[in-house]
Amino acid sequence: MASKYEIAWTLATVVLLAGVAAYSTILLYQLDALPADPTEYVDVTGHQWYWEFYYPANGSYFNSSYDATTNTVSGGALWAAPGAVVQINVTGADVIHSFNIPALGVRIDAIPGRMNYFAFTVPNAAPGTSYLIQCTEFCGEFHGTMRSFLEIT
Ligand SMILES: [Cu+2]
Incomplete structure (x- = not known):
């Protein structure tokens, strides 16, 4: 049976990786965005x-x-x-x-x-x-x- 520590560090890793994934997805779309009115x-x-x-x-x-x-x-x-x-x-x-x-x-x-x-x-x-x-x-x-x-x- 999993100890409460195992559950805690597994959840902490999941939360951390989900945060990194969300942040980099947003950043990737921002990098590809084109300006509305280029010179x-x-x-x-x-x-x-x-x-x-x-x-x-x-x-x-x-x-x-x-x-x-x-x-x-x-x-x-x-x-x-x-x-x-x-x-x-x-x-x-x-x-x-x-x-x-x-x-x-x-x-x-x-x-x-x-x-x-x-x-x-x-x-x-x-x-x-x-x-x-x-x-x-x-x-x-x-x-x-x-x-x-x-x-x-
Ligand atoms: Cu070439």
Whole structure:
């Protein structure tokens, strides 16, 4: 027969774990929540091996090509103002990629046939500051140089 201590510590463990489960469930949903009114929307499409940025506010597309010898991009970048809340709608055109801004903790998969949504706040950095964007899902031969920059405008 179980002693009253066994019953007590079993119940205490159940209560503790239920509390942790409830707290982390709420936190998970809060992490995925999108802001009601972001400053800017950008559609991001991963291609082998470059990032395409579409700005619906002015209907313009940019294919951002990375040059590893100079560590620069041509053709466009992800532009945003300091402090802006940017919602990115991310998909893949060919294979699975992953859109990652390591310095900002932004990481979301770019999957063909699926749109993933993520919002983040741009740091209050000086115009001209740039943050590396790197594909973090192995996507073929030039995956390592599938880069771009978030550029503060
Ligand atoms: Cu990749």
